[in-house]
Amino acid sequence: MAQRLIVVGGDAAGMAAASQARRRRGADDLEIVAFERGHFTSYSACGIPYWISGMVPERDALIARDPATFRADFAIDVRLRTEVTGIDLDRREVTARRLDDGGEVRERFDTLVYATGALPTVPDWAAGDVEGIFGIQTLDDGAALRAWLEGTPAPRRAVVVGGGYVGVELAEALIERGLTVTLVEQAEQPMSTVDPDMAGLVVTAMRGLGIEIRTGTAVTGVRQREGRVSAVVTTAGPVPADVVVLGLGVRPNTGLARAAGLPLGPTGGIRVDRRMRVPGVPDVWAAGDCVETLHRVTGMPVHIPLGTHANKQGRVAGINIGGGYATFPGVIGTAVTKVCDLEVGRTGLREQDATAAGFEFVSVIAESTNRAGYYPGARPMTVKLIAERPTGRLLGAQIVGWSEAAKRIDALAVALWNEMTVDEMTALDLGYAPPYAPVWDPVLIAARKAVDALAR
Amino acid sequence: MAQRLIVVGGDAAGMAAASQARRRRGADDLEIVAFERGHFTSYSACGIPYWISGMVPERDALIARDPATFRADFAIDVRLRTEVTGIDLDRREVTARRLDDGGEVRERFDTLVYATGALPTVPDWAAGDVEGIFGIQTLDDGAALRAWLEGTPAPRRAVVVGGGYVGVELAEALIERGLTVTLVEQAEQPMSTVDPDMAGLVVTAMRGLGIEIRTGTAVTGVRQREGRVSAVVTTAGPVPADVVVLGLGVRPNTGLARAAGLPLGPTGGIRVDRRMRVPGVPDVWAAGDCVETLHRVTGMPVHIPLGTHANKQGRVAGINIGGGYATFPGVIGTAVTKVCDLEVGRTGLREQDATAAGFEFVSVIAESTNRAGYYPGARPMTVKLIAERPTGRLLGAQIVGWSEAAKRIDALAVALWNEMTVDEMTALDLGYAPPYAPVWDPVLIAARKAVDALAR
Numbered sequence: 001m002a003q004r005l006i007v008v009g010g011d012a013a014g015m016a017a018a019s020q021a022r023r024r025r026g027a028d029d030l031e032i033v034a035f036e037r038g039h040f041t042s043y044s045a046c047g048i049p050y051w052i053s054g055m056v057p058e059r060d061a062l063i064a065r066d067p068a069t070f071r072a073d074f075a076i077d078v079r080l081r082t083e084v085t086g087i088d089l090d091r092r093e094v095t096a097r098r099l100d101d102g103g104e105v106r107e108r109f110d111t112l113v114y115a116t117g118a119l120p121t122v123p124d125w126a127a128g129d130v131e132g133i134f135g136i137q138t139l140d141d142g143a144a145l146r147a148w149l150e151g152t153p154a155p156r157r158a159v160v161v162g163g164g165y166v167g168v169e170l171a172e173a174l175i176e177r178g179l180t181v182t183l184v185e186q187a188e189q190p191m192s193t194v195d196p197d198m199a200g201l202v203v204t205a206m207r208g209l210g211i212e213i214r215t216g217t218a219v220t221g222v223r224q225r226e227g228r229v230s231a232v233v234t235t236a237g238p239v240p241a242d243v244v245v246l247g248l249g250v251r252p253n254t255g256l257a258r259a260a261g262l263p264l265g266p267t268g269g270i271r272v273d274r275r276m277r278v279p280g281v282p283d284v285w286a287a288g289d290c291v292e293t294l295h296r297v298t299g300m301p302v303h304i305p306l307g308t309h310a311n312k313q314g315r316v317a318g319i320n321i322g323g324g325y326a327t328f329p330g331v332i333g334t335a336v337t338k339v340c341d342l343e344v345g346r347t348g349l350r351e352q353d354a355t356a357a358g359f360e361f362v363s364v365i366a367e368s369t370n371r372a373g374y375y376p377g378a379r380p381m382t383v384k385l386i387a388e389r390p391t392g393r394l395l396g397a398q399i400v401g402w403s404e405a406a407k408r409i410d411a412l413a414v415a416l417w418n419e420m421t422v423d424e425m426t427a428l429d430l431g432y433a434p435p436y437a438p439v440w441d442p443v444l445i446a447a448r449k450a451v452d453a454l455a456r
Numbered sequence: 457m458a459q460r461l462i463v464v465g466g467d468a469a470g471m472a473a474a475s476q477a478r479r480r481r482g483a484d485d486l487e488i489v490a491f492e493r494g495h496f497t498s499y500s501a502c503g504i505p506y507w508i509s510g511m512v513p514e515r516d517a518l519i520a521r522d523p524a525t526f527r528a529d530f531a532i533d534v535r536l537r538t539e540v541t542g543i544d545l546d547r548r549e550v551t552a553r554r555l556d557d558g559g560e561v562r563e564r565f566d567t568l569v570y571a572t573g574a575l576p577t578v579p580d581w582a583a584g585d586v587e588g589i590f591g592i593q594t595l596d597d598g599a600a601l602r603a604w605l606e607g608t609p610a611p612r613r614a615v616v617v618g619g620g621y622v623g624v625e626l627a628e629a630l631i632e633r634g635l636t637v638t639l640v641e642q643a644e645q646p647m648s649t650v651d652p653d654m655a656g657l658v659v660t661a662m663r664g665l666g667i668e669i670r671t672g673t674a675v676t677g678v679r680q681r682e683g684r685v686s687a688v689v690t691t692a693g694p695v696p697a698d699v700v701v702l703g704l705g706v707r708p709n710t711g712l713a714r715a716a717g718l719p720l721g722p723t724g725g726i727r728v729d730r731r732m733r734v735p736g737v738p739d740v741w742a743a744g745d746c747v748e749t750l751h752r753v754t755g756m757p758v759h760i761p762l763g764t765h766a767n768k769q770g771r772v773a774g775i776n777i778g779g780g781y782a783t784f785p786g787v788i789g790t791a792v793t794k795v796c797d798l799e800v801g802r803t804g805l806r807e808q809d810a811t812a813a814g815f816e817f818v819s820v821i822a823e824s825t826n827r828a829g830y831y832p833g834a835r836p837m838t839v840k841l842i843a844e845r846p847t848g849r850l851l852g853a854q855i856v857g858w859s860e861a862a863k864r865i866d867a868l869a870v871a872l873w874n875e876m877t878v879d880e881m882t883a884l885d886l887g888y889a890p891p892y893a894p895v896w897d898p899v900l901i902a903a904r905k906a907v908d909a910l911a912r
Contacts, residue, residue, distance in 0.1 A: 012895070047830055047890045061830035064895075307895045308888035329883050336887030345887050374503055374517035404860060407893070410886045411866035417884060418874035427785050428873060430866045431792030431801050432764035434503045437863070439468070439520075439763045 002031045005321060006094055006109035008084045008256070010036030011043070012307050013288025013314035014115030015065065018076050020318025027075040030322075033107055034076055035096050037083035040139050041067050046307050048142040049166070052149070053173035059139060079105075087112065087260040089281065111283045111321055114257055114270065115314065118250035118289035118305045125221045125233075126161075126246060132229035133222065133244045136170060148243055149177060155242030156180065159232050161219050163190020165337040165344075167247025168202070171211050172340055174245070182212040182239050184219055184232065193335060194398045195350050197365065198384055201400045205342040214239070250305050252290045267292040267303040274327040276317035285321065287313035294330030296417065297348050297395055298357040304331055333396075334413040336406040345409025348396030348416045351386060360389045362453040368442035370404045372434035381405050383446035385412075385422060392421035392454050397446075404436070411443055422450035458487045461777060462550055462565035464540045464712070466492030467499070468763050469744025469770035470571030471521065474532050476774025483531040486778075489563055490532055491552050493539035496595050497523050502763050504598040505622070508605070509629035515595060535561075543568065543716040545737065567739045567777055570713055570726065571770065574706035574745035574761045581677045581689075582617075582702060588685035589678065589700045592626060604699055605633060611698030612636065615688050617675050619646020621793040623703025624658070627667050628796055630701070638668040638695050640675055640688065649791060650854045651806050653821065654840055657856045661798040670695070706761055708746045723748040723759040730783040732773035741777065743769035750786030752873065753804050753851055754813040760787055789852075790869040792862040801865025804852030804872045807842060816845045818909040824898035826860045828890035837861050839902040841868075841878060848877035848910050853902075860892070867899055878906035 005021060007014040018032050034041070042064040050056040067078040079096070082105065086095040094112070096105040120135045132155065134145040149155060158174040160167045163185035174181045183190060183206070190206075190213060191199040203213060214236060221233040222244065231238040252269040254262075262278050265271045269292030271279060276291075278284045289305035291313065309331060319326040334347040354361045363386045371378040381401035388395050397412035399405050415425055425447035432439060440448075461477060463470040474488050490497070498520040506512040523534040535552070538561065542551040550568070552561040576591045588611065590601040605611060614630040616623045619641035627639045639646060639662070646662075646669060647655040659669060670692060677689040678700065687694040708725040710718075718734050721727045725748030727735055732747075734740045745761035747769065765787060775782040790803040810817045819842045827834040837857035844851050853868035855861050871881055881903040888895060896904075 044828060044830070044890065044895065046888070046895070047828060050831060050890060055832055056830050306888065308886070308897070311895055312883065312900075327883075332885045334885040334887050336889045336892050338889060338891040343892075347885070347887075372500060372503060374500070374512050375506060376511055404863065406889070406891075407860065407887055408863060408866065410864065410897075410899075411870050413885055413887065414867050414870035414874070414876075418870070418876070420870075420874070427768065427783075429788045429790040429803070429869055430764070431790050431803075431863055431869065432502070432762065433792045433794060433862070434500065434506060435794040435862075436792050436799075439500065439502070439767055441764070441866075443866075444768075 002027070002029055003110040004031040004033065004108060005111045005113065006107060007032065007034035007113045007115060008087070008094065009115035009117055009288070010034045010041040010078055011115065011117055011288070013310040014113055015042045015070065016311050016314030017113045017115065017285065017287055017318035017321065018070070019074050020315050021321040022074045022076060024319070024322025024324055032076045034070070034078045035082045035084045036078065036080050037099060038138055038140055039080055041065065041070060041078055043139050044307065045137060048136050048139070049169035049173045051142055052136070052145060052170065053176040055176070059143065062139065084256060087256055089260055089284070112285065113317055114262065114278070114284065114286040114290060115288045116253040116256065116290045119253045120246065120250050121248040122246065123219070123248065125219065126244070130222055130224045130229050131227050132242060133246070135246050136166065137250065145245065157240050158182070158243045158245065159184060159239050159241040160245045160247055161232065162247035162249065164247055164249060165191070165193055165335070168206065168337065168339050170245050170247055171206065172209065175209055175211055182214060184217050184234055184239065185213065185215045186218045188215055190215065191344070194344060194346050195384065198382065198398045198400050201382065202339050202342060202344060205340045209340045250289065252292070252303055254290055257290070262286070265292040265301045267301050269303045274329060275320045276313055276328055285317040287317045293328065296330045296332050298353070300357070302331065304333060306335070332413060332416055334409060336409060338406065341402060343401050343403065343406035345399040345406040346397070347409050347413040348394065349386060350396060354386055354395050359395055361386050361395055362389055362450060364446060364449040364453050366442060366446035366449050368445050369438060370401055371436060372438050375434045379403055381442050383442045385446045385450045387422045387450045387454060389454060392423050392451070394420055394422055394425065408443065422447045422454070426451060458483070458485055459566040460487040460489065460564060461567045461569065462563060463488065463490040463569045463571060464543070464550065465571035465573055465744070466490045466497040466534055467571065467573055467744070469766040470569055471498045471526065472767050472770030473569045473571065473741065473743055473774035473777065474526070475530050476771050477777040478530045478532060480775070480778025480780055488532045490526070490534045491538045491540050491550070492534065492536050493555060494594055494596060495536060497521065497526060497534055499595050500763065501593060504592050504595070505625035505629045507598055508592070508601060508626065509632040511632070515599065518595065540712060543712055545716055545740070568741065569773055570718065570734070570740065570742040570746060571744045572709040572712065572746045575709045576702065576706050577704040578702065579675070579704065581675065582700070586678055586680045586685050587683050588698060589702070591702050592622065593706065601701065613696050614699045614701065615640060615695050615697040616701045616703055617688065618703035618705065619648070620703055620705060621647070621649055621791070624662065624793065624795050626701050626703055627662065628665065631665055631667055638670060640673050640690055640695065641669065641671045642674045644671055646671065647800070650800060650802050651840065654838065654854045654856050657838065658795050658798060658800060661796045665796045706745065708748070708759055710746055713746070718742070721748040721757045723757050725759045730785060731776045732769055732784055741773040743773045749784065752786045752788050754809070756813070758787065760789060762791070788869060788872055790865060792865060794862065797858060799857050799859065799862035801855040801862040802853070803865050803869040804850065805842060806852060810842055810851050815851055817842050817851055818845055818906060820902060820905040820909050822898060822902035822905050824901050825894060826857055827892060828894050831890045833859070835859055837898050839898045841902045841906045843878045843906045843910060845910060848879050848907070850876055850878055850881065864899065878903045878910070882907060
């Protein structure tokens with residue numbers, strides 16, 4: 001008789017686990033049932049801002065693989081709009097509710113993958129029934145926001161609350177739709193994924209695009225007119241708004257896990273080992289935005305919700321469930337963002353992270369260009385490196401530039417992954433040709449500067 | 457009394473050595489004299505094709521630092537148009553000839569940097585006095601070619617001989633100037649810096665631009681009319697030509713070194729140790745296109761003339777001469793090239809290199825896109841990986857793509873530098889956002905495919 005795998009959450013991590021398990025074990029050996037409370041499987045949440053802006057015209061372009069494909073090609077029994085409400089580890093059973101008809105489902109499992117993702121932070125003032133306030137975590141959220149933007153009366157003034165990369169991307173998307181946009185950020189600067197000196201370049205670019213930025217400002221409430229939002233109330237006064245978008249970050253979605261007794265770590269995410277097993281709980285695996293993972297630089301657990309990690313973790317879990325061997329060795333915090341025409345990349349630790357982790361370090365900023373200075377289209381590119389003192393080990397890197405800049409963080413990410421020192425990095429054999437780099441690559445210039453700083 | 461450093465060859469390597477030595481030792485401690493037979497110091501030879509095309513309008517844009525700057529800011533006595541004709545290691549003296557007035561110069565040295573660069577391959581048929589045949593190695597070469605292109609009668613038909621990256625860049629430059637261009641290549645395919653399967657993509661792009669490509673064809677002579685070239689004669693018949701450009705590669709310029717008794721290696725380049733010292737010859741250093749260096753993958757010496765290596769090697773020599781400590785740990789063969797709108801990157805070994813070095817390996821090709829498939833402007837990107845069997849160690853990588861592709865080779869170069877296996881690479885934390893990559897980065901897709909190939 002076939003064993004049964006139940007997947008709780010049918011997005012990137014869950015469906016990657018399911019498909020990898022299926023690649024290794026046929027349907028006669030392993031039944032796979034995936035519960036997803038939303039309307040979709042395996043879509044690109046990261047693409048939602050571009051759908052909002054209209055740059056990606058069709059919602060379905062964001063869907064990597066639909067339920068019909070999973071059913072037909074992978075023999076995975078995908079149950080949409082079915083929310084798991086309980087996991088009984090002793091009875092090896094999940095309870096679920098069909099959201100459309102309220103019906104309850106019980107299914108036994110031999111193996112469970114917990115992949116419920118993350119929940120957006122929704123402040124109290126946004127939890128009421130005032131219309132025109134949106135998160136943008138799911139395709140359903142995106143659809144609701146789009147409908148509002150295209151509704152009557154058409155909103156003209158947008159407020160984006162929160163200046164992380166999602167908020168920044170949304171602000172740009174709304175400007176592109178022709179709205180006036182105010183970004184309200186509680187901290188002293190938006191784009192806190194990079195150090196303030198680098199974030200300053202991003203802020204300048206956003207303002208250049210016409211986005212108004214209010215920092216050091218907390219939103220405390222909303223005002224409404226006939227049930228529709230008319231303004232947000234902030235510590236610096238009201239800001240008129242016909243639409244409010246929340247970009248306040250997410251936390252691991254672990255309600256069911258807590259109730260079932262799965263172990264949570266200090267970040268609030270589910271604890272997993274390198275094979276994505278939940279330690280101490282046989283045949284239960286977890287992956288994606290609901291888990292915490294090892295930060296390879298600090299050696300500490302961290303919660304970094306990102307589609308690329310979710311896919312990798314799901315794949316690792318699925319390979320292992322399928323009888324193969326794979327591990328997820330942790331992350332180093334690499335991220336890239338497009339802000340207007342500005343490209344931003346980061347990896348490893350920011351200065352504040354390095355300080356918090358107890359590192360002593362130097363940091364340097366090198367100004368250079370993406371191409372040879374004489375080559376047409378050469379644009380400024382700024383590289384920041386943070387290196388441990390006295391070892392010279394690279395701890396973090398940030399890049400801000402105007403074109404062909406963001407993905408250069410990858411070379412630095414691989415250097416950091418391999419625990420290279422900035423001195424070793426000065427010798428790296430990176431690609432050189434005038435259309436792509438000065439004869440001293442910006443990365444090498446920064447490494448040399450870091451070596452000099454360490455010598456002082 | 458100050459010691460004296462003589463630099464033979466005032467381009468990238470020589471002047472980098474001179475400036476780094478100066479940074480560490482003042483003029484009262486170290487006199488520096490640099491002999492350069494040409495008209496310029498420290499220019500970008502790699503930029504010449506773009507000056508020929510007109511994309512870079514001014515010659516001087518290619519000059520990184522002129523002699524006046526070296527004299528004024530670095531107290532380096534630069535002697536242009538002065539060709540060193542002999543090096544006497546016993547008497548610690550060089551002999552040089554002033555090319556403009558024929559005068560002879562003798563100068564003693566305590567320390568010598570040999571940085572004479574490379575010499576282009578000039579076949580017998582091109583060595584005569586037929587006008588309209590050009591190399592493109594130096595700024596003077598570039599100036600001569602430009603003058604010919606702008607002269608009367610204006611040449612209309614160009615033949616580029618040799619399909620390496622310089623030949624390919626020149627072919628494109630001449631097409632952009634409105635000439636008809638035929639590229640003649642002796643081998644079965646141009647762009648042999650990558651494997652034939654990847655080079656095929658480049659050939660298609662070049663033909664799309666209107667460049668005629670004749671492969672398996674050797675040039676055996678030229679025809680002339682009134683002293684001007686009118687055709688090249690090939691093994692496949694004559695090809696009309698009003699201008700002929702040679703891109704047949706270079707060899708280390710070691711005539712003086714041989715005469716002086718400096719040791720040459722199997723590649724024909726000068727042997728150096730990791731600090732860029734010539735072994736067994738006290739206080740003599742060599743750097744740049746005239747030396748051979750360690751290939752870190754094969755462990756064998758290799759001659760790879762490239763401005764970025766020359767700059768690094770010169771810097772290392774200069775730091776050491778200045779009393780510091782630096783090493784040049786070798787190369788891995790990274791290179792990037794722009795061919796029309798196509799971007800080409802490579803690092804490490806091609807299949808033929810891996811075979812020649814005795815490796816057993818698998819190779820895989822992964823097709824992907826530079827951006828998320830749904831993001832506007834997503835274009836195809838092909839990644840090839842070569843991995844040692846059974847260890848999985850990355851041996852080489854090649855990328856061909858339409859935009860934002862070439863510099864992605866850097867991440868692979870850093871992985872290769874650190875001797876990562878393709879299995880380790882599948883977990884790399886590379887930057888992900890829809891404008892820059894699919895959720896599975898092309899590099900990761902290729903790594904996964906290589907892991908699968910190794911398992912078979």
